[in-house]
Amino acid sequence: MQAVLEPLGQELVLAHSGAEALKHLLQGDFALIVMDVQMPGLDGLETAALIRSRERTRHIPIIFVTALSREAAHVMKGYRQGAVDYLLKPVDPEILRSKVQVFVDLFQRGRALERQAAELAERRRHEAELTRAAELEQQLVAIVGHDIRNPLSAILATAKTQLGAAPLAPAQQKAFERVERCGERIEQIVALLLDFTRARIGGGLPVVRSEGDLRELVQRVMDEFHASHPARALVAELPAAPLRGAWDFDRLAQVLANLVDNALKYSPADGAVRVRLEPGVGGTALLEVHNGGDPIAPALLPQLFEPFRLGEQTEATVKKSLGLGLYIAKEIVRAHAGSLQVRSSAQEGTTFRVCLPCAELPASEASPCAGTGSADPGLPLSA
Template sequence: MSVQDPTKLLIVDDLPENLRALDALIRAPERLVFQASSGDEALALMLEHEFALAILDVQMPDMDGFELAELMRGTDRTRNIPIVFVSAAGRELNYAFKGYETGAVDFLYKPLDPDAVRSKASVFVTLDQQRRQMQRQMAALERSRQEQETLLRELNQTQEELQRSLRMRDEFMSLVAHELRTPLNTLFLEAQMRSLQLKRGTLATINPDQFDAMIKRDERQIKAMIRLIDDMLDVSRMRSGQLSIRPAQVELIDLLERVVSDLSLQASSMGTTLALRPHHPVQGCWDEFRIEQVVVNLLTNALRYGGGQPVEVSVQYAGDTVRIDVRDEGKGIAPSDLDRIFEPYERGARNGEPKGLGLGLYISRQLAVSHGGELRVTSKPGEGSTFTLILPTCEQTVGAATTA
């Protein structure tokens, strides 16, 4: 037991000289001895401190030692404090029997035997030290158990994450193979057909319009594969902190008009319309290629999942911030999926089979963050979805956000 955590002993007697004598007998460096001259004072001390032993004088005014012991046994805080009674009365009064009845562990008669008092005090000090040591050991065991449980939970979580990563890897490889196989098969069949016509000498029979259509199909398939590879490269660059952002002055409305115009034919082929609300010019300092990449991803998703309903793009400008909303009227997104759709390789199947690698929204959000902005979505099932891209227009903000 250290000096900072001594064992506490209580002596109770109405006579100061008796208190001094007892104090001198049981005091030691590893002990704190508290004195009380009445039962009320003793109870107050016991409610404040944890005692290893209480030595009570039997014959005290107002409240004698037996009454004090009965009160102690009636309270949880003091019930288990060992009691040793001290009395100057003769043995013929049989106080010892009454003392043991009240729960005392011993009964001493005056004049006290100093060696006996020291010995009894030492026994209870040793018991108290052993009890506290056991409590510390139990607390250490409990902490160890909790740490082991925490470690086990972390190990289980790590194992689950590893298994999820392995599943995602397998699914991703399967998905990449599927997405690349389609354009490659088309190119392969086209090449076989031309090779066959070349061998037969009938290549000249293909009219220019047919030949032009073949070339355009080839270009679409090649662009599709390039887009898939670029997406995978972008994710790799983002995770390694090597994605390059090259900000420059950009006129946003011109960019949006160009993208909407380029995608209008695709919208028309899907039986829907794509419109940009009129807005006065908005200047900002961004990487034009990357912002166009985000807008194309958002519009492509809106057309894909919009259920053939119109898609609208609107712009709100507020000084140092511009907000671009892409609104569709499709089936919407379940609340549980609103965060998930921004994770890599997560694909929404809101309208038929999912398409793509599930990287578009992940890349778009990372690009928004790289510009010091944000990308978020609001949606309710059956009410469509609105993807909101918020960008700072200030060059200093963009520059600070793209140094990583």
Template sequence: MTEAVKILLVDDLPENLVALEALLRDDQLAIYTATSGEDALSLMLEHEFALALLDVQMPGMSGFELAELIRGSSRTSHLPIVFVSAADREQSYTFRGYENGAVDFLYKPLDHHAVKSKVRVFVELHAKSRELRRQLVELETARAEQESLLGALQLVQADLQRALKMRDEFMSMVTHELRTPLGVMALEVELRQRRLDRDDLGWFTRERLQAMLAKDSRQVRSMTRLIEDMLDIARIQHGKLSIRPRRTDLGELARAIVADFTALYRDVPLALEVQDGIVGEWDDSRIGQVLVNLLSNALRYGEGRPVHVTVARSPEGLARLTVTDQGMGIPLADQRKIFEQFERLAGAAQSPGLGLGLYISLHFVQAHGGQISVRSAPGEGSCFEVLLPMLPPGA
């Protein structure tokens, strides 16, 4: 339903207002009347008028004085004013009216047809102006929505480009990581086949066979680890990471893993310090993988210097696992990024791995209600700390 257009009639004589109101009555108009300038100003504070018809000769505040006040207010300065006057059409009188903001004059006795025609013109102008403002508001709203959608589209496009770049990098790294152990195994198989083709069975001594099996085992472990990492990433991204907690002695778990690494890395001193009684409800396979990832990184980037592992109770009563190396260190700006997918430190491009270990470890620790953090500085080594909730007393 279209809102009625409001007009204001001001005259000190009620009978004039009644007559003028009857003349202008229309379903599309809402007519307001005032018998003084003060009443008219009060109405203007409450309503937005399309036109004001002011009687010039009123006691107290004249129509000219009221027009000056209307023009002086920012709220009503745009309001069209038509003066209604019984005075002679003197040029000076008319000039004063226009000087006070009049857009037209009506002289008594009023010509009914002229009055209605002039009022209709201003009403139509106001309606068009109001429609134009509405369209401008709609245009501005549409523009704002368009800018918002464009911004969202740009973000989606940036995310898509980043995802495509990550996919390409991921495929490149996976291909490289799989090609290396497969290439080594292919060469070993070819070498052995040549020995067999020459019936050189004496070459396959017990010591040589043991060395071959150890090398094959390392390559198989490397490929198996890569595949497991990829599966874990898929589980994390789809919210299907499974945790099977059971009563676990963190110290015993650390001893077993450090012993395995000591056997593999005989040239790097590995120290373990364990406080007894660090027991909790944890998935020993997942927490063990966290320690394996931290130790692998410490040995990879530790530049051959000693690595120290501790298991103890924190002052807050949490289980604390730390892995400390004396290697290259991590700049502060990179310490948050290293827990993201495929993020690797500058200068580590020649090191094996996909940059997934810390990302996976973060999610494993968080799945246990714990937290993982790093303290490091370039040239001063790194200390990774894992905090896990312990069993409550008596559990």
């Protein structure tokens, strides 16, 4: 029997008695039992009755092999004890292998269905957890958007009113200016958290497009940084002609401001920050922000655009960032069907490169900015 079934490539467990067979059945799972009716001690029919009486083993199919006659009463007794087939010796090897293979296949399919059912149950459990998490995030948006922003707006309005009123004593002036600065900082944090939550819940940040000149936007943002950082070298390389397109200009100003602000923080005080805007191929606009500071650590590059990731902290940056700016910048660029990349090395410094299609693309159309970076360490890294 063993020699006949070995070509099937399945694990075969031999038992020389009914008691030994029952012992094996308690120790493992079996696809099929091929059993002789005539065995020492418990015969095949008695063994089958015990197998059927146990919950663990009652569903295992049994093929009886016997040298006895095929009398109807004898065969029916075997079937009543749980036999699925009844073979008379001498058994044809091909027939036995074919019958066994059928039950092995059924067992394997049953196991596959069990795995699929378990995976489906796990997936549903995970989806339920995600739904609960999304509901909590929505509650957070409501809390941050209303319960924090409203009183914060009142505090800022009071501070601004006092600063714009009659001359204050120096100590009062300093106190209200501090309230104003801290309030504006909290407003920025609240805005980042709201953007982060919207991006995670809605699968991306919404953008409101309008026609305009990207060159004007870059110049305006750079003028603001010149005013706030008069001692820093800020260089803008802009095209001679307008670079027009359909974008959400407020959101793109947010992207550029984040990149320039990071460049200022992570570069030496006497180093220049360069911003270059130029038309790209395929109806795109290319925007680069470069600084000559220390390079980004290669180990950090793959996670740089993930939320709550911070670069190496300096005196200028420590405890002043949530690590959401680049993540939100990436989401804004992605909402425009664009790409945001970075390359960083000790020789060349660090450059962030934004590619933006100038026109809104149909959902089915591939972006001309796709696939414009590589993942080599220290070289362009697509986000």
